[in-house]
Amino acid sequence: MSLIKRFERNHAGRDFAVGDIHGHFTLLQEALDRAGFDQARDRLFSVGDLVDRGPECEDVIRWLNKPWFHPVRGNHDDYVCRYDTCEIGNWMINGGSWFVGLPSLEQENYAVMFRDIPIGIEVETPNGLIGLVHADCVFDSWDELKRELGCASSQRRKLVMNTCMWSRTRIEQSDERPVQGLRALVVGHNPLRRPVVLGNVFHIDTMGWRPQDGGYFTLLDLHSLEASPPIPRKLEWEAA
Ligand SMILES: [Mn+2]
Structure with missing residues (x-):
């Protein structure tokens, strides 16, 4: 399995990225419907954390x-x-109990499928190369990350x-230095009230998996880098 999977340009439709899903596929589908997602032509790239915590992990x-x-x-x-x-106990504390009770044959089937999921994705777009990883790129350039993964x-x-x-x-240090070799890097992993852009790194986990706390799914268009709902341009001061 290759750790970084490359996608050619989508000439027919749009490309979107979405933040952490955590077993909330119905809410994700509703967000896609709102954006008029076209299953025949559009593509959806996910920054991962597909399961745990939510009700629809299976x-x-x-x-x-x-x-x-x-x-x-x-x-x-x-x-x-x-x-x-x-460490199963640690996983269960973090939302993994849905998995633990499954028959062992099913568990193995999940593992086989999940081991095929790449660590990173790169997508060619009309405006340059977009990278995706779940959490962070700790190197100065995308090529360096790819070299290290090889x-x-x-x-x-x-x-x-x-x-x-x-x-x-990067987010803890408010690191604004761009990841070289990419137009943008898209990540999740950090639950945010609004998307955050640092340099060319887009943090888009707006907690679509925590609707009870005001979370929602952000869909980032990888061609225009416009988000829906839009990323607020001004700082918004909010209680809590
Ligand atoms: Mn995560």
């Missing part, structure tokens, strides 16, 4: 089979990949994969 199989749905692997998805070796040492490779799925370095 729908993920149906979504992984949609020809227009293309996720990268989030830290929660990685638990599924490592279900036979990971490193011969499996230990080193695993370390770099984990930064892609877990790191919060």
Whole structure:
């Protein structure tokens, strides 16, 4: 399996990215309907964290089979990949209980499918290359990340994969330096009230999986880099 999957330009329709889903596929579908998503021509790229926490985790199989749905692997998805070796108690605290009760044959089936999900995706668009990883790119350039993911040492490779799925370095340091070699990098992993753009890095996990707290799904158009709902241009001061 290649760790970064490349997609050619979509000449027929639009390309969108969406933030963490966490088992809320009905709400995701509603967001797609609002955007007039065309299943015949448009593509949806996901920054991962498809499962855990939400009520519809088992729908993920149906979504992984949609020809227009293309996720990268989030830290929660990685638990599924490592279900036979990971710290189950820790996973359950983080929303993994839906998985634990499944028959073992089903568990293995999930793992086989999830192990095929790439760590990163790059999409050619009319306006340049767009990258997606779940959490962060801790390198200065996309090429450097790709080189590191191709490193011969499996230990080193695993370390770099984990930064892609877990790191919060750029957002915690309000790092405005762009990721070179990309028009934009799109990430999730950090629950936000509004999308945040730092340099050319778009943080779009607006908590569509937490509607009870005002969360909603942001769909980012990868050709125009316009979001729907739109990213507020001014700072909005809000209570809590
Ligand atoms: Mn995450």
